[in-house]
Amino acid sequence: xxxxxxxxxxxxxxxxxxxxxxxxxxxxxxxxxxxxxxxxxxxxxxxxxxxxxxxxxxxxxxxxxxxxxxxxxxxxxxxxxxxxxxxxxxxxxxxxxxxxxxxxxxxxxxxxxxxxxxxxxxxxxxxxxxxxxxxxxxxxxxxxxxxxxxxxxxxxxxxxxxxxxxxxxxxxxxxxxxxxxxxxxxxxxxxxxxxxxxxxxxxxxxxxxxxxxxxxxxxxxxxxxxxxxxxxxxxxxxxxxxxxxxxxxxxxxxxxxxxxxxxxxxxxxxxxxxxxxxxxxxxxxxxxxxxxxxxxxxxxxxxxxxxxxxxxxxxxxxxxxxxxxxxxxxxxxx
Numbered sequence: 001x002x003x004x005x006x007x008x009x010x011x012x013x014x015x016x017x018x019x020x021x022x023x024x025x026x027x028x029x030x031x032x033x034x035x036x037x038x039x040x041x042x043x044x045x046x047x048x049x050x051x052x053x054x055x056x057x058x059x060x061x062x063x064x065x066x067x068x069x070x071x072x073x074x075x076x077x078x079x080x081x082x083x084x085x086x087x088x089x090x091x092x093x094x095x096x097x098x099x100x101x102x103x104x105x106x107x108x109x110x111x112x113x114x115x116x117x118x119x120x121x122x123x124x125x126x127x128x129x130x131x132x133x134x135x136x137x138x139x140x141x142x143x144x145x146x147x148x149x150x151x152x153x154x155x156x157x158x159x160x161x162x163x164x165x166x167x168x169x170x171x172x173x174x175x176x177x178x179x180x181x182x183x184x185x186x187x188x189x190x191x192x193x194x195x196x197x198x199x200x201x202x203x204x205x206x207x208x209x210x211x212x213x214x215x216x217x218x219x220x221x222x223x224x225x226x227x228x229x230x231x232x233x234x235x236x237x238x239x240x241x242x243x244x245x246x247x248x249x250x251x252x253x254x255x256x257x258x259x260x261x262x263x264x265x266x267x268x269x270x271x272x273x274x275x276x277x278x279x280x281x282x283x284x285x286x287x288x289x290x291x292x293x294x295x296x297x298x299x300x301x302x303x304x305x306x307x308x309x310x311x312x313x314x315x316x317x318x319x320x321x322x323x324x325x326x327x328x329x330x331x332x333x334x
Contacts, residue, residue, distance in 0.1 A: 018264040020069070020265065021264060023070045026076045027075055027080050027083050028052065028078040028080060029044070029046060030083070031079040033079065033145045036143065037172060037208065047270065053270065053290070065266070068300055068304055069307075071100065072100070073093055073101070074103045074127075075089070079106060079110070087114060088121070090104075102123055107128070107129045111128065111152075126165055128150065128165065128166070130151075131169050154189075164190075165191050169195050173208045175208070180222060182249070185247070186249055187244070187246065192231050193247065193248070195212060195216075196254070223243070224242070225241065226241050231248065236254070236259045238251055271287060272290070273286065276310035277310070284305075284306060286299065
């Protein structure tokens with residue numbers, strides 16, 4: 001096993017201010033799963049169609065963001081593929097700038113149906129949220145999902161030629177804290193598995209939390225791990241590869257080693273609130289601005305102002321478990 005503290009020292013000592021060039025767009029607050037850590041058992045009230053930004057409004061915002069320096073856009077939800085026309089919206093974004101990289105985070109359940117369309121529309125990368133490879137545990141975590149649907153989506157992403165294909169594993173105590181099945185998955189398939197520390201967000205106060213170093217230690221049975229470069233660009237993960245493995249294993253530790261000072265992203269929720277952080281309780285109501293007649297220039301001014309606020313506030317982070325924005329992850333975009 002490598003020195004478990006090596007990556008922590010690397011990630012926690014980033015002194016240079018980041019270039020904020022990454023935008024996460026939540027295109028819907030709706031989801032076809034009901035994951036325990038994302039929304040309460042009773043669900044959340046869905047926004048009406050009129051309350052969410054249209055694709056045309058989102059495209060205006062995205063164009064203004066590109067003019068402010070954004071070079072990467074990630075589509076999220078809820079589950080982005082439950083919104084009708086998601087591949088068409090990918091095409092709208094790729095028309096803004098040929099150099100814009102458009103990616104998506106999805107639970108994978110509908111990905112087998114849409115992978116080809118998304119690739120053709122210009123989507124470059126995909127992250128599949130998959131917290132366990134045990135069918136019963138998957139059902140417990142998602143409350144309604146079937147593991148075979150998510151795995152079919154993962155295979156479809158690989159077959160469509162997305163590169164890289166990442167697998168996001170939120171580590172939950174007693175539910176998804178055994179990393180060895182994922183080590184086997186990364187050995188067999190060219191996927192980049194990232195074990196992500198659970199971030200308490202609405203009242204669970206860390207009861208499900210497992211530190212990243214604990215997960216890493218449990219990978220000792222997977223054999224020797226070698227530190228490797230990230231599969232693409234900047235990111236908070238540190239990556240390792242088992243000798244001869246097709247894919248990699250990564251660790252993202254937002255609680256034990258938060259990386260706020262090096263965060264390079266903005267996010268806009270489906271109802272049009274621009275936030276500088278998951279925990280941002282302020283934000284700007286872009287929807288009202290757009291529907292009051294603000295054009296691209298006005299939106300650029302808003303984005304520029306929020307970029308400056310992020311630069312000034314980016315070093316700070318509320319304690320884990322802080323309620324933050326007051327919204328559930330399903331509405332903010334994860």
